[in-house]
Amino acid sequence: MTRVWPSVDALVIKAVDAVIDHTIRPLATTVDEDATFPAEAIAELAREGLGVMLMPSALGGADTSTATYAEALARISAACGSTSTVYMTQMHCAHPIHLQGSPEQVEKWVPRLCSGTAVGSIALTEPGAGSDVGTMRTLARRDGDDYVISGEKTFISNGDRADVVVLFASVDFAKDKHGVTAFLVETEGLEGFTVGRPMKKLGQTGASTVTLALQDCRIPASSRLGAEGDGYPLLLQSVLRSRISAAAQGLGFAEGAYDATVTWASERGLLSSRASAAQDLQFELSRLRGEITSARAMLMSVCDTVDSSDEEPVAEVSLVKMHCTALGTRVSATCVELLGMDGDKVSVGVERRLRDAKIAEIYDGTNQIQSVLVARDINGAAKAGRPAR
Numbered sequence: 001m002t003r004v005w006p007s008v009d010a011l012v013i014k015a016v017d018a019v020i021d022h023t024i025r026p027l028a029t030t031v032d033e034d035a036t037f038p039a040e041a042i043a044e045l046a047r048e049g050l051g052v053m054l055m056p057s058a059l060g061g062a063d064t065s066t067a068t069y070a071e072a073l074a075r076i077s078a079a080c081g082s083t084s085t086v087y088m089t090q091m092h093c094a095h096p097i098h099l100q101g102s103p104e105q106v107e108k109w110v111p112r113l114c115s116g117t118a119v120g121s122i123a124l125t126e127p128g129a130g131s132d133v134g135t136m137r138t139l140a141r142r143d144g145d146d147y148v149i150s151g152e153k154t155f156i157s158n159g160d161r162a163d164v165v166v167l168f169a170s171v172d173f174a175k176d177k178h179g180v181t182a183f184l185v186e187t188e189g190l191e192g193f194t195v196g197r198p199m200k201k202l203g204q205t206g207a208s209t210v211t212l213a214l215q216d217c218r219i220p221a222s223s224r225l226g227a228e229g230d231g232y233p234l235l236l237q238s239v240l241r242s243r244i245s246a247a248a249q250g251l252g253f254a255e256g257a258y259d260a261t262v263t264w265a266s267e268r269g270l271l272s273s274r275a276s277a278a279q280d281l282q283f284e285l286s287r288l289r290g291e292i293t294s295a296r297a298m299l300m301s302v303c304d305t306v307d308s309s310d311e312e313p314v315a316e317v318s319l320v321k322m323h324c325t326a327l328g329t330r331v332s333a334t335c336v337e338l339l340g341m342d343g344d345k346v347s348v349g350v351e352r353r354l355r356d357a358k359i360a361e362i363y364d365g366t367n368q369i370q371s372v373l374v375a376r377d378i379n380g381a382a383k384a385g386r387p388a389r
Helices: 010-034 039-047 066-079 081-100 103-115 173-179 231-267 276-308 314-338 350-361 367-384
Strands: 120-123 139-143 146-157 164-170 180-186 193-195 209-220
Touching (some): 010 066, 081 180, 081 231, 120 146, 164 231, 180 209, 231 350, 314 367
16 A cells, blocks of 8 residues: 555545546546546545545545545546546535535535535636635625525636535625625526536646626525625635645646656666666656655645644645645646657646646636735734744
8 A cells, every 4th residue: 555644544545546546547538638527537436435525424525634635636636637626626615515504505415515416616706806805796685585696707617517506795895805705506497597618728628617607696595605794704714625625736737747757767768777868867757756755745734734723724725735736837847848759749648737737826826826825924923023934
């Protein structure tokens, strides 16, 4: 069994590896080339009890540590970026429901998300409002026992497949972020709810990304998650987990590109050769291995902090998201160069990891936004006279 971080459940990872070997890896090229939604892989993960790992076992989850979830997602990402994004979006939907949903909401949706009998999504980003939620223009207007919601969300993963969407809207624009409220939007038969065509993308082509338009969509007040104005704190809690997901993806993309390059070099006898050109390759692979190993240690450490700390480690999560997603792009790009004329061959698989990796630097808060959050923490530490580390 592969050695894992102490807080990672090795048996869970063994089960994940079995699904990767049986289904995810064999289908990865087809999923990418045909932009196929990886339903088969998601269903198999759910059948093995791996659907939404961080949820309690009583609700159908695996009740794992955050480190176990991150390790599993990194391995899935190394095999297939599209599958990893669909998979993590299920968790991103279940997490806020579990945090702030009523008992009825939790019992209705979390077990279905864990079992794969429902597809979930989370809708935050708008055409003119991404990182600055204060500019959100999706409006939820109270009308008796209902809310009437109008607005547009974009870059929504799983949006065209979702049975339920955790949607953030404002109940009062004048209240800025204090007006942000979360809702559970059940999509089946919802009048005024329109799903755009899946976007054509650089990478992760099998993970559908769409625009959602809501025009006077009427939903019952019982679909609200928590109280009015409770959406912003819930959003912050949600993005901390989603940024862990992005970091795990970045690590996985780096590993996938690295492993494919090592296989390519081994097949050509370049790992044992003492020729100058081969040794240059060996030196570079050694350096990349060091970078990947360091990034995994950083990710696992932050995951353990998330589970053990009473306060959310915002700066640490931002750092690991920024570091690991940049690593995914950088290592993949380096591996493309190491392969020479074979660098852009689909059959080798490194170019796919490079395409998949780039978007992880942008979603779940761009790496520039992560830098801003880290800079704020540095400033706060300096003012408090404590080390900024």
